[in-house]
Amino acid sequence: xxxxxxxxxxxxxxxxxxxxLPLSGWLLGSGLYSLTLGRRSPRSFFAVAxxxxxxxxxxxxRLVAGELMAxxxxxxxxxxxxxxxxxxxxxxxxWLDALNGFAWLRDLRDSGDPSAAAxxxxxxxxxxxxxxxxxxxxxxxxxLANRIVNxxxxxxxxAAAADPGFPARFVLSVGRQRAHLRRAARTGMIGHEAVAxxxxxxxxxxxxxxxxxxxxxxxxxxxxxxxxxxxxxxxxDGVVAERAPHLQVAVLRHLLDVRAALGSAERRAPAELNxxxxxxAPMLRFFRHGDGGLALFNGSWEGERSLMDLVLARSxxxxxxxxxALASGFQRMTAGTSLVxxxxxxxxxxxxxxxxxxxxxxxxxxxxHERLVVNCGTHPGAPRDWRRFMRFTAAHSTAVVDDTNxxxxxxxxxxxxxxxxxxxxxxxxxxxxxxxxxxxGYRSLYGIIHRRRLWLSADGxxxxxxxxxxxxxxxxxxxxxxxxxxxFHLHPAVKATLAQSGQAVLMRLPSGRGWRLRANGAGIGxxxxxxxxxxxxxxxxxxxxxxxxxxxxxxxVKWALTRMEG
Numbered sequence: 131x132x133x134x135x136x137x138x139x140x141x142x143x144x145x146x147x148x149x150x151l152p153l154s155g156w157l158l159g160s161g162l163y164s165l166t167l168g169r170r171s172p173r174s175f176f177a178v179a180x181x182x183x184x185x186x187x188x189x190x191x192r193l194v195a196g197e198l199m200a201x202x203x204x205x206x207x208x209x210x211x212x213x214x215x216x217x218x219x220x221x222x223x224x225w226l227d228a229l230n231g232f233a234w235l236r237d238l239r240d241s242g243d244p245s246a247a248a249x250x251x252x253x254x255x256x257x258x259x260x261x262x263x264x265x266x267x268x269x270x271x272x273x274l275a276n277r278i279v280n281x282x283x284x285x286x287x288x289a290a291a292a293d294p295g296f297p298a299r300f301v302l303s304v305g306r307q308r309a310h311l312r313r314a315a316r317t318g319m320i321g322h323e324a325v326a327x328x329x330x331x332x333x334x335x336x337x338x339x340x341x342x343x344x345x346x347x348x349x350x351x352x353x354x355x356x357x358x359x360x361x362x363x364x365x366x367d368g369v370v371a372e373r374a375p376h377l378q379v380a381v382l383r384h385l386l387d388v389r390a391a392l393g394s395a396e397r398r399a400p401a402e403l404n405x406x407x408x409x410x411a412p413m414l415r416f417f418r419h420g421d422g423g424l425a426l427f428n429g430s431w432e433g434e435r436s437l438m439d440l441v442l443a444r445s446x447x448x449x450x451x452x453x454x455a456l457a458s459g460f461q462r463m464t465a466g467t468s469l470v471x472x473x474x475x476x477x478x479x480x481x482x483x484x485x486x487x488x489x490x491x492x493x494x495x496x497x498x499h500e501r502l503v504v505n506c507g508t509h510p511g512a513p514r515d516w517r518r519f520m521r522f523t524a525a526h527s528t529a530v531v532d533d534t535n536x537x538x539x540x541x542x543x544x545x546x547x548x549x550x551x552x553x554x555x556x557x558x559x560x561x562x563x564x565x566x567x568x569x570x571g572y573r574s575l576y577g578i579i580h581r582r583r584l585w586l587s588a589d590g591x592x593x594x595x596x597x598x599x600x601x602x603x604x605x606x607x608x609x610x611x612x613x614x615x616x617x618f619h620l621h622p623a624v625k626a627t628l629a630q631s632g633q634a635v636l637m638r639l640p641s642g643r644g645w646r647l648r649a650n651g652a653g654i655g656x657x658x659x660x661x662x663x664x665x666x667x668x669x670x671x672x673x674x675x676x677x678x679x680x681x682x683x684x685x686x687v688k689w690a691l692t693r694m695e696g
Contacts, residue, residue, distance in 0.1 A: 158264040158269075159263055159264050159265060160263075161263070163263075163264060164262060164263045164264070166309070167306040167307075167309045167310055168302065168305070168306050168309075171301075171302050171305045171306070172301055172304075172305045172338040172345075173301075174301075174338065175285070175297065175300075175301045175304075175337055175338065176336065176337050176338070176339060176395070177282075177285045177286050177337070178282050178283065178333055178336045178337050178391045178394055178395065179283060179387070179390045179391040179393070179394040180283055180284070180285075180286055180287070181235070181236055181239075181280070181283035181284055182390075183236055183383075183437075183440070184236070184240060184436075184437075184440070185234075185235075185236035185237040185238070185239055185240035185241070186237045186240070187237070187240050187241050187242060189234060189237040190234075190237035190239070190240055190241025190243070190246065191241050191242075191243065192204075193207065193234060193237060193238050193241070193246075193249070194238070194241055194243045194245065194246060194249060196208040198215075198225070198228065198229055198234060200224065200225050200228035200229070200234070201222065201224040201225055201228060201510055201511035201666070202511040202666045203221070203222045203224070203225040203511075205218065205221055205225055205229075207229065207253065209252060209253065209256040214256070214260050215229060216229065216257060216260060216261055216267075216268050217261075217265060217267050217268060224510055224511060226267055226268075227270070227272075227273050230257075230261075230267070230268045230270075230273045230277060231273050231276035231277055231280065232254075232276065232277045232280040232281060233276060233280055235250055235280050235281075235284045235288075236280075236284070238250050239284065239287055247287055247288060247290060247291030247292075248291045248292070250284070250287075250288055250291075251288045251289075251291055251292035251296055254281065254288065254300065254303075255296070255299060257303075258299060258300075258302075258303040262306075264310060269307075269310060271311070271314045271315070271323070271327060272323050272326055272327070274307055274310065274311050274314070274330070275311060275323075275326045275327045275329070275330035276326065276330070277307065278307055278308060278311065278330040278333060278334055279330050279333050279387070281300070281304055282304065282333050282334065282337050283333075285300065285337075288300070304337070305338070308330075308331070308334040308338075311327065311330060311331060311334075312331065312348075314327075315327050315328070315331060320481045320482065321363070321370075321371060321372055321377075321481065321482050321484075322370065322372065322377045322380055322381050324359055324363070325356070325359070325360065325363070325381050325384045325385070326380075326384055328352055328355055328356040328359065329356070329384045329387060329388050331348070331352040332349065332352050332353060332356065332391065332392075333387075333388075335348045335349035335352060336349065336391055336392070336394075336395050336397075339395065353400055354400075356400070356403065357400035357401075357402035357403060358402070360385065360402055360403060360406040361402045361405075361406070364381070364406040364409055364410060365409075365455075365457035365458055366409070366456070366457045367409070367413065367452075367455035367456050367457040367458055368406075368409030368410045368411075368412060368413035368455070369410075369413050369455050369457065369458035369460065370410075371478060371479070371482045372428060372478050372482045372483075372485070372486065373427065373428050373458050373460075373473075373475065373477070373478050373482075373486065374428040374429050374430055374485070374486070375414075375417035375424040375425055375426075375427060375428075375430040375433075376424060376429065376430040376431060376433060377430075378410060378413060378414050378417060379414060379424070379433060379437070379438055379441060381410070382407065382410045382411065382414060382441055382445065383441050385403055385406060385407050385410070386407065386441065386444050386445060388403065389403060389404070389407070407445055407446075407447070408445075408447055408449075410445075411442055411445040411446075411447035411449065412447060412449040412450065412451055412452055413451070413452070413455060414438065414441065414442060415442065415449075415450065415451035416451040416452060416455065416460065416462055416471075417430075417460075417471070418438065418451075419469060419471075419494070419496040419501060420467070420469055420496040420497070420498050420499045420500070420501075421435075421496065421499045421500065421501060422435035422438065422439070422499075423435060423663075424438075425471045425494050425505075426494065426504055426505040426506070426507035426508075426663050427460075427471075427473050427487065427489060427492070427505065428478070428485065428486050428487050428489070429485040429486070429487065429508055429517075429521075430507060430508075431507050431508065431509040431662065431663050431664065431665050432507070432663045432664055432665075433665075453556075454556065455475075458475050459473070459474045459475015459476065459552060459554065460472065460473060460474065460475060461474045461554065461556065461565055461567075463563045463565070463584070463586045464590070465561065465563065465586050465587060465589060465590035466588075466589045466590025466591060467497055467498040467590055468495065468496070468497055468586065468591070468593065468693075469495065469496045469497075470493055470494070470495045470584065470586055470593060471493065471494050471495075472491070472492070472493040472567070472584065473489055473490060473491065473492050473493070473526075474490075474491060474552060474554045474565065474567045475490075475552055476490070476548060476549065476550055476552050476569075477490065477537050477545050477548045477549065478545070480544065480545075483544050483545040484543050484544060485517075485521075485543070486521070486545055487505075487520070487522075487525070487526065488521060488522060488523045488526075488535040488536050488537040488538075488539060488545070488549070488571075489505060489523060489525075489526035489528060490523075490528065490536050490537065490549040490552060490569045490571060491528045491529070491536075491552075491567055491568075491569055491580065491582045492505055492526035492527050492528035493527055493584070494527065495593065495691070497590075497639065497643060497645070497693070498641070498643075500621075500623065500639045500640060500641060500643070501621040501623070501624075502620065502621060502624060502639065502645060502691075503527050503618050503619065503620065503621075503691070504527065504619050504620070504621050504661065504663060505525065505526045505527055505619060505663075506520050506525035506526070506619055506659065506660055506661060506662055506663070507520065507661065507662045507663035508520040508521075508662045509662055509663075509664070509665045509666065510665075511665065511666055512662050512668065516660070516662065516668070518539070518543075520660075520662055521539050522535055522539070523535045523536045523537075524615075524617065525619070525660075526617070526619070527617055527618050527619050528582070528616075528617065529580055529582070529597045529599070529614055529615065529616045529617070530614065530615050530617065531572045531575075531576060531578055531580070531599065531612055531613075531614050531680065532572075532575075532576065532612040532613060532614075533613075533615075534572070534575065535571075536549040536569065536571030536572065536580070537549045537571055547571075547574065548571070549569040549570065549571030550569070550570055550571070551568075551569065551570045552567070552568070552569045553567065553568050553569075554566070554567045555567075560588060561587075561588030561589075562585060562586060562587050562588045563585070563586045564583070564584070564585050565582075565583065565584040565585075566581075566583050567581070567582050567583070567584075568580060568581040568582070570602070572599075573602060575609065576607055576608060576609040576612055577601050577602070577605075577606075577607045577608030577609060578599050578600070578601070578607050578609075578612070578680060579600060579601065579602050580597070580598070580599060581597070581598040581599075581600070582595065582596070582597050582598075583595060583596045583598075590693075591692065591693035592690065592691075592692050592693070593690070593691040593692075594688070594689070594690045594691070595688070595689050595690075595691075596686060596687070596688045596689075597614075597616050597676075597686070597687050597689075598684065598685070598686040599614055599680045599684055599685050599686070600683075600684030600685075601684060606682040606683060606684075607680055607681075607682055607684060610680060610681055610682040611680065611681065612679070612680050613677065613678070613679055613680075614652075614677070614678055614679070614680055614685065614687075615675050615676065615677050616652065616675070616676040616687055616689070617673050617674070617675055617676075618647065618673060618674040618675075618691075619659050619661075619671065619673045620637065620659070620671055620672050620673060620674065621661065621663075621671065622669040622670070622671040623639065623640050624637050624638070624639060624671075624672075625637065625638045626638075626656055626672050626674065627656075628654075628655070628656060629646075630648075632654065632655070633648065633654065634646055634647065634648045634654070635647045635654065635656065635674050636694075643693070643694075644693070644694035645691060645692065645693055645694060646691075646692050646694050647674055647689060647690070647691050647692075648689065648690050648692075649676050649687060649688065649689040649690075650687070650689070651676075651678065651685065651686055651687035651688055652676040652677055652678035652687040653676070653677045653678065654674065654675070654676055655674070655675050655677065656672050656673070656674060656675070657672065657673050657675050658670065658671075658673070659671045659672055659673040
């Protein structure tokens, strides 16, 4: 199994900021606060950019049968007087978030069942009646934002099958939810959640725009906030601040939705939004392996290939994936059918690090459409302990010193003592590519700098590496004789065996292609590992480990990952 890392540094880190409101929870849930939400209810409604993202017909048919399947959990959703589903005791938090977020409306819509729209309208009415007052579960800020957008984008489909009184009830509930979201959005918004919340505010403003100038003013204000935010949140290289490929997809999709909504109202999107889309789309291509799925950095999993294809098509960008992302530090080497993606940047900063991983200088490799070397990855439905373990340096294809994370992960989930001074030098020579990288994540503890050099041959059949552990500026390490492990986590489809009297590892991919890893300067072996790169699954796999000690003068291990012909 993947080894953990010992917490040996003290920390004074504070919890990651979340939703902060000026009113206490008891007052928010009171009847008095509930009355304030309907004080100026909108009187008109304009259907905004009907939802055009594909739903899952299988999930939709289960909903017709009365069950929601989300994040590995199945639960009843049919309205019942004695068992309302919206805050059901014992239900998983992620399942409740999915239920109250209403993204499953598109699954019902695409189920093909003629009763689906009437059922959806019935469930919305049930939610509006039961969840009239604020609650910390069903009115959570990010869930609330998702619900507003999903309700608005499915209005035409819902209203066509509902009773004549449905539109008035619908508009009243959306107006109340918008009133609370407007207050909740005043403070504490960071990262991808800020994009989702501002998107919801813009959708609501557009939907109620015909009701007066107050929504026109609010729309301009929220568009300005979004434009200003994405300008700094999406880096110059097009990578979101959390440095997470799955959030690259989610945020790009949010921005495309806003652009479509503005287009449906015959309005032009802010220049900053269009510029962010143009920067982000090539970087989404950057993070995709040969099989079309995402690289597993900073809390990501492989993702849905067809959805990413659609997101890229709707972006309107045809720019190819770049070879490097200067602001975030990611590097990409391609030759022949081989692809190597490397995290050669510093971990995300405070506020953006709630799910970030300690995987500095880790890499993944695929050959054609098959993954070979991976990080362990994670997905939202994984058990909480596993999600934490997968953040450790040991869950990545990089080097670990003394079973300690290169960046500390605090009990609150944020990062401390980050691997800093991440230096990268890149060169190309007649088709072959070099990367020379280093970080100082182990300097304060052991006086060790980890340096990694990678070389990919022009035909892609030979990836060579060297991992070095030495003192800064050539000085001796201050705490010698610490064990290092260089790890190569293998995709579950790869079959590995020790060969040449334990001096090499042979790997066979499902296609029958073979690769061999040899090393010099460390012992070589195979160990168990875990793969969480597929949503809803935990798969056993293997890892190659190179093990050695760091003497005062430092240590170096050279390795070669070579394609085997025939």
